[in-house]
Amino acid sequence: MTSINHEFExxxxxxxxxxxxxxxxxxxxxxxxxxxxxxxxxxxxxxRIRSLLFLISSQADRNREELSNRLIEIAAAIEILHMAxxxxxxxADQARLRRGEPSALDEFGSEPALFxxxxxxxxxxxxxxxxxxxxxxxxxxxxxxxxxxxxxxEFKNRYNYDITVRDYLKQVRRKTGLLFGVASYTGAIEAGFxxxxxxxxxRYGLALGMAFxxxxxxxxxxxxxxxMGKPPLQDIRQGIYTLPxxxxxxxxxxxxxxxxxxxxxxxxxxxxxxxxxQYLNQARKIEEQYFKRAAAELDxxxxxxxxxxxxxxxxxxxNRRE
Amino acid sequence: MTSINHEFExxxxxxxxxxxxxxxxxxxxxxxxxxxxxxxxxxxxxxRIRSLLFLISSQADRNREELSNRLIEIAAAIEILHMAxxxxxxxADQARLRRGEPSALDEFGSEPALFxxxxxxxxxxxxxxxxxxxxxxxxxxxxxxxxxxxxxxEFKNRYNYDITVRDYLKQVRRKTGLLFGVASYTGAIEAGFxxxxxxxxxRYGLALGMAFxxxxxxxxxxxxxxxMGKPPLQDIRQGIYTLPxxxxxxxxxxxxxxxxxxxxxxxxxxxxxxxxxQYLNQARKIEEQYFKRAAAELDxxxxxxxxxxxxxxxxxxxNRRE
Numbered sequence: 050m051t052s053i054n055h056e057f058e059x060x061x062x063x064x065x066x067x068x069x070x071x072x073x074x075x076x077x078x079x080x081x082x083x084x085x086x087x088x089x090x091x092x093x094x095x096x097r098i099r100s101l102l103f104l105i106s107s108q109a110d111r112n113r114e115e116l117s118n119r120l121i122e123i124a125a126a127i128e129i130l131h132m133a134x135x136x137x138x139x140x141a142d143q144a145r146l147r148r149g150e151p152s153a154l155d156e157f158g159s160e161p162a163l164f165x166x167x168x169x170x171x172x173x174x175x176x177x178x179x180x181x182x183x184x185x186x187x188x189x190x191x192x193x194x195x196x197x198x199x200x201x202x203e204f205k206n207r208y209n210y211d212i213t214v215r216d217y218l219k220q221v222r223r224k225t226g227l228l229f230g231v232a233s234y235t236g237a238i239e240a241g242f243x244x245x246x247x248x249x250x251x252r253y254g255l256a257l258g259m260a261f262x263x264x265x266x267x268x269x270x271x272x273x274x275x276x277m278g279k280p281p282l283q284d285i286r287q288g289i290y291t292l293p294x295x296x297x298x299x300x301x302x303x304x305x306x307x308x309x310x311x312x313x314x315x316x317x318x319x320x321x322x323x324x325x326x327q328y329l330n331q332a333r334k335i336e337e338q339y340f341k342r343a344a345a346e347l348d349x350x351x352x353x354x355x356x357x358x359x360x361x362x363x364x365x366x367x368n369r370r371e
Numbered sequence: 372m373t374s375i376n377h378e379f380e381x382x383x384x385x386x387x388x389x390x391x392x393x394x395x396x397x398x399x400x401x402x403x404x405x406x407x408x409x410x411x412x413x414x415x416x417x418x419r420i421r422s423l424l425f426l427i428s429s430q431a432d433r434n435r436e437e438l439s440n441r442l443i444e445i446a447a448a449i450e451i452l453h454m455a456x457x458x459x460x461x462x463a464d465q466a467r468l469r470r471g472e473p474s475a476l477d478e479f480g481s482e483p484a485l486f487x488x489x490x491x492x493x494x495x496x497x498x499x500x501x502x503x504x505x506x507x508x509x510x511x512x513x514x515x516x517x518x519x520x521x522x523x524x525e526f527k528n529r530y531n532y533d534i535t536v537r538d539y540l541k542q543v544r545r546k547t548g549l550l551f552g553v554a555s556y557t558g559a560i561e562a563g564f565x566x567x568x569x570x571x572x573x574r575y576g577l578a579l580g581m582a583f584x585x586x587x588x589x590x591x592x593x594x595x596x597x598x599m600g601k602p603p604l605q606d607i608r609q610g611i612y613t614l615p616x617x618x619x620x621x622x623x624x625x626x627x628x629x630x631x632x633x634x635x636x637x638x639x640x641x642x643x644x645x646x647x648x649q650y651l652n653q654a655r656k657i658e659e660q661y662f663k664r665a666a667a668e669l670d671x672x673x674x675x676x677x678x679x680x681x682x683x684x685x686x687x688x689x690n691r692r693e
Contacts, residue, residue, distance in 0.1 A: 078516060078520055079517070080520035082527065083516075083519070083520065083523065137486070137489060140482070140485060141482040141485060141486070160462070160463040160526050161523065161527070163459055164463070164522050164526065165523075166489075167489075167492070167522070168520065168523070170493075171492075171512070171516045171518070171519055174512055175513060175516060178509060178512040179512070186500045187500060187501065190496055190497040190500040191497060194405075194490055196493070197486050197490040197493055198400055198401055198402035198405065200486050200489070201404060201405065201486040201487075202402060204482050204483065205483070
């Protein structure tokens, strides 16, 4: 997979460098802990998919604005907003690792991480206020409370053996899909597209984000610490039941066995149970449906200069194994 | 003091009722926990000083806009933003009581309270985006990261026996002063005042907020559970050292005694130490200076219709005992 990563990084290198440069030069708090956290988190990596979706979409019009500071600042705000949600998720999940590095929770402690997340949120909002058009602001800000609802819903459903596929998909939509969708939509709006055209960018992002999250949840079951940057079966250990587990829980007999295995902390046996019963493949198929939905939207912008890049992003995500 | 409270409530009853009505009718999340929290927190009371400062200032021009839904929604956003900071402060401080009722932390647990705070933040921002003018938005959003810095600073300085009066005042300015200032300033801007005129509203709010916080910190030492809605000496028990304590810590001999009393949890003896050494009075004098600063700004808007109301607010705060 290294070759895909390499191609990805080469293709978007200029933009990614501009983005990181802006975030690294924009470390401005009077509170040293906030600056350390910003520097640490931005340099811990990540593919910046959400920021890229915005930047690519913002270049979707042929008479486009050159990639300006304004657009870079919006893309940075999207990344900073995303970091805020990660920092708070890690507190709720007591996650000590993030992208293979100590999480903000681990490095700074629970209470500082709380305020670090708040700071990132307010910093992101400030950059949005400063740079986004009114239509984009209205759309973005109407979706943010729903993203919090997705995070809350995931936490509330921990150790819930009755969670349904529908609950899960709604959660994934809010927790991950929305921000992917918002990034793509606001990009298209900033490119000067109408709401009617931009909505296809929204749907593309939303479906891609959902596929991405389902895949991420699968990788948590199948991946190893080295490529994932966190121990495997982390979700199940924390009582977070994702798609393959939820499919398994629909079978009452297996449900009883699953609960017994959770109680005895027999995680390797849970893995066997999932593999022997094809639930991983079933989940993979649902993931594939969302990738297809995203691909279907590509037809709407086949003539836009952004089309190839968005197709490339989709294919990279579809093939990722980490 | 009940008569002052009564006069306060009578004077602003119409506005306060509109405000509460909007917040109670605007309970709209798909996540029931968020709705419960919003309903609980808004009905737990509070004087809504920050929202009132905004509303009063927004009526400061003689050719003013009638108190519209737009202005009520902004005032509501200010209150919801304030609630967000309280919810997160209570997590950091492990505070179980807020305004005499169980805090969000106590009622919903630490992780839900984390997301409740995030939800309130994003809801407040949404209302701001929707209703504020560009100048107000820019000003407000540039101050919010500093408010987080104030919260962080207070947490970081817990059990710091070397904290200076300067550190403390900087913290109070950011933690409380700024939002009072922002509420007053954006009100004046929305009333159509120039930046140059509105800055006096900002300074009034800032000074009033600082006086308010110093007073609040004093009441934590002097008040009782019934009037304050929380046990006395809560701050000291949590390692939060406010003005009287910081003045005491400047004396090396008393500092040694203070630390010994903290270690043996002899809180009543700490109270005696503070009272016997006039530090409470010294702190009261510094508080008084900020009330005077706020009062001095009143001269700049003696002709504005808001002047009387702002003077009334100042006098109420100056006389409050709870």
